[in-house]
Amino acid sequence: MKISLVKINANNWRKALGLSITPQQQALSQIASNVQSIAEAYVDTNLVPYLILPAECNDPEPKHAPVGFAVIEITDDGIGFLLRLMIDQRYQRQGFGKAAIDEIIRRLKLNPNVQRIASSHRSENKPMASLLNKAGFVPWDVSHWSVKPDGEVYVTLPD
Numbered sequence: 001m002k003i004s005l006v007k008i009n010a011n012n013w014r015k016a017l018g019l020s021i022t023p024q025q026q027a028l029s030q031i032a033s034n035v036q037s038i039a040e041a042y043v044d045t046n047l048v049p050y051l052i053l054p055a056e057c058n059d060p061e062p063k064h065a066p067v068g069f070a071v072i073e074i075t076d077d078g079i080g081f082l083l084r085l086m087i088d089q090r091y092q093r094q095g096f097g098k099a100a101i102d103e104i105i106r107r108l109k110l111n112p113n114v115q116r117i118a119s120s121h122r123s124e125n126k127p128m129a130s131l132l133n134k135a136g137f138v139p140w141d142v143s144h145w146s147v148k149p150d151g152e153v154y155v156t157l158p159d
């Protein structure tokens with residue numbers, strides 16, 4: 001399964017608006033809308049939003065319709081964090097989510113500013129938990145953090 005990540009830019013961002021998940025998945029994941037994520041990335045330069053394309057593609061204005069959307073955060077203390085991932089409901093269970101995570105991990109490992117790769121999901125979001133587990137993520141103890149959103153499970157790639 002080959003996918004490409006294409007950075008959201010002024011010319012391609014509208015393609016992210018045609019992607020959707022089911023209302024049940026929305027309730028389960030409590031994921032922000034793609035338009036909200038793009039707005040957040042506009043004001044927070046640590047966030048980088050991507051279209052997920054279903055093929056090899058280096059074109060910043062791809063002809064292919066995207067199959068999904070992701071946001072990566074590079075924190076000031078060197079954590080490469082998969083903040084959001086969604087695969088459009090028409091393209092789920094075809095391996096795109098796993099391929100996207102594998103590509104995100106590959107890119108984060110190449111980033112010299114990243115010392116740890118991590119993500120999180122709502123505790124009830126079993127599909128995302130399973131997907132992250134298959135990609136190699138293990139539970140991450142963040143009990144020392146002063147602020148932890150309730151019901152969020154944190155995972156990391158092992159050191």
Ligand SMILES: CC(C)(COP(=O)(O)OP(=O)(O)OC[C@H]1O[C@@H](n2cnc3c(N)ncnc32)[C@H](O)[C@@H]1OP(=O)(O)O)[C@@H](O)C(=O)NCCC(=O)NCCS
Pocket residue numbers: 021025026028029031083084085086087088091092093094095096097098099120121122125126127128130131134
């Ligand atoms: C979670 C999500 C990204 C998975 O994407 P996908 O392209 O369908 O996933 P894949 O086809 O690559 O599946 C990879 C693995 O994920 C897990 N998985 C995916 N969908 C699942 C489901 N409905 N039920 C249980 N496990 C599931 C399985 O472990 C699967 O491996 P398998 O096919 O060998 O069983 C997708 O369902 C989605 O966009 N959900 C709504 C948004 C969301 O919850 N995002 C995460 C917020 S943190």
